[in-house]
Amino acid sequence: WGSQTVRHDCVTNTSHLKNMPDSLSTGQLKGRPWAAALEESSYEYGSTKYLLLCGLGGMLSCGLTHTAIVPLDLVKCRMQVDPSKYKGILSGFGVTLRDDGLRGLARGWAPTFLGYSMQGLFKFGLYEVFKIRYAELLSQEKAYEWRTGLYLAASASAEFFADVALAPMEAVKVRMQTQQGYARTLRAAAPKMYSEEGLWAFYKGVAPLWMRQIPYTMMKFACFERTVEALYKYVVPKPQSHCTKSEQLAVTFVAGYIAGVFCAVVSHPADSVVSVLNKEKGSTAFDVLRRLGFKGVWKGLFARIIMIGTLTALQWFIYDSVKVYFKLPRPPVPQAPKSRK
Template identity: 60%
Template structure:
């Protein structure tokens, strides 16, 4: 579970208990370690493969993100292709059903897989940075503002960490996203990654791979902010009000079901807030020399929402699967998985709770 370790020194409690039988001494030691944020140097629990906050931990988070994003985006390539074609040519591809029928009629079943290679490469790179750096920046920002403010303003912390991570992730994604959209939406341009990349470079140079970076940031940063913050808070709510027992009493399978549910809820909101920018990305990569203003003027406000239904289905499923795979990867690799955040004892005393 990707949840911020506001009191991750709990991972040392078994060791502390063995060394300090006196409970008062134990509490003072734990408090001291928390205040100094020694959780970054905390020894891994027995059975865990790495220490929380270690280089190995963050690298494994990046690897989990690569697997989660690369596999799921590649899996839904047919739906993504139809969504992009609805956005750029709504007269021909009127809806999801028509989009699939026309594509299969003209290109065969194989045509639905167009763009799978840049999708796999691009979103694998993006997932590595997105998930890996999110975990890094959560720790960095927590360390800056302290334990109590990290709990009080945890939603803001999730938003800031995810936005920063996605900024860098999109730099890795942009070239392959441009190639993918070109293959999927420009008839007769190219059928494979090997055909499209040299052709794009010859026509427009490196600019062709980054010309939609602005709209990509507009699409992906709000999407990722919603993806992580909504997921984190939904997890809290589900365990607090829906799941009939505490998280530590749930089996790993039950925890993964909660993860999938929270991921799907987050995905629906992600699709809605990022869809207009997604349309701009598709149109910009289809039409050489067009600007954002040109596209908006051409298709109007309502045109920005073309393909919203298949994108909600796609992004809801994608987001749920990504969190499920990512959390499942942590379980399989025996990585630390901190529980949902709890109010720090120092703040509880201040508030008289």
Template identity: 90%
Template sequence: MCDAGNYRARQGRSAGGSKGRLWTAAATEEQSYEYGSTKYLLLCGLGGMLSCGLTHTAIVPLDLIKCRMQVDPGKYKGILSAFGVTLRDEGLRGLARGWAPTFLGYSMQGLFKFGLYEVFKIRYAELLGVKKAYEWRTGLYLAASASAEFFADVALSPMEAVKVRVQTQPGYASTLRTAAPRMYSEEGLWAFYKGVAPLWMRQIPYTMMKFACFERTVEALYKYVVPKPQSQCTKAEQLAVTFVAGYIAGIFCAVVSHPADSVVSVLNKEKGSTAFGVLRKLGFEGVWKGLFARIIMIGTLTALQWFIYDSVKVYFKLPRPPVAQAPEESFKKQK
């Protein structure tokens, strides 16, 4: 990360100012940090931490219902009935079960997911060169997001395991303080990482879709829907585009990652289970249980995450580059 800030400067100098850059922040914008600098990347990580930690914690009730529908479809048959059963058995407080591991786990995941995405996007663009980075930009988004999520899931796995155990195993433990020590004493360190491979199966396709679909949707919205160029839009209007693109990306994310999400939920609930064993047990129909709840959850979640992340950039006056443009077109507009 320490050298990432020099990339944009080197690229600009070697190409004559801003000529040749794929993503170049508008020169008229007041900026506190250089694009790609160490401070820029750290603040992007902070934005990711806030966006993921806050949003996942806010939807804990829906996440809890979704997990219970996946692991016990006989008792929790639908969204409304599952809410009713939970309220009847545990009261209103029961809907917040698992909030602490959710907040800690997804805050760490967001730090690595968004921060490293920016790092890998810059690095891979540098390796490809400006022309190929534009032509292959979808592949670049996919590769950068997959690389970032690999590390993000290692950070998430321990708290995800605790969260699912607290939410789906009645009588086991009701808080992070009681669940984590019991898991460690009964199963050792493996209890916190046995779900990391299914997490990669769930989260890497999800994140690849989340970032690539978002980037290309933003590009399409400004090209075909928004009636004026991005440079003429206010920050509020740009944030609105961010929210819409995030929701569209979230719907696709939910569908792509749902089967693996079902496996993770059951795997972390059942002691001694394996991913392939759970997959055989659930079958094709079983892995799609709770999909509608997940679409609502992930669509809203993804839209809010991108909105918060972009808002952090606005607050700290970080460079917010326009959508990717062909290098020659970008240069012509600056002449």
């Protein structure tokens, strides 16, 4: 934290690399930890290219994973808006197959891929930006002491913009998946929505998205960061500096799944409101919330836990894999500054 060896780096301490033996600067780094691999990083931490590649990792992690679970997401949305017909996960799949056939399970994949790719670009890319910039405003001691608050603030700021990018395609996706016979393709659904309600059709769900996604993302990033820290401290039998890249990716996956379970619970009520709101014309978030009631907003929670847990774990795994592939600097687990020690 607060290292002076890398410009703009208020999170990663790499000063120990200055005195790294020459024998570790060549092929012997293969299979060594990311903390040591910083020596062979292709891009400077915090540079424009670094941040753009982080955005690319976010696009791939969010776009691919959300598209892969479209069938489960479709059933979850239908359970939320029509619980009398779609009573459970298995029965929901059965009803969907009976009504729409196997192709029906993939309905909404195109807006899902486009929308969540854009969301991932802003979510992960801007998270790195805000995390660096907010840390620069703090001293080394405060950046470490308040690191959970830093993660929460950076992720909330990033998600605010990410939801604006996601909202149009999310609205199209939910309309296609939950309103029977409305439209089968993105090309048909988007113009139809615009002709019926104008531009408002694509952005009326922004506020509920913020209600759902900002708490979700705050939990996703802060819980992940602190879970990784706890795993290395209490569970992994050796220090992070002795773990291979594969072992660290395994820790990333486990921490991502744990974070995902908490994310699902925190964001589910707002997710239910978004699903119903985008299905109907002329409704407001407060109207939907009053109509659903306390019990109604928790419909489909188990399906969402399975979906979001797996989703979050895979997203972090893909995101970190992109960093490994492009040899981006990987900060080690935060350590207390020397002044605190």
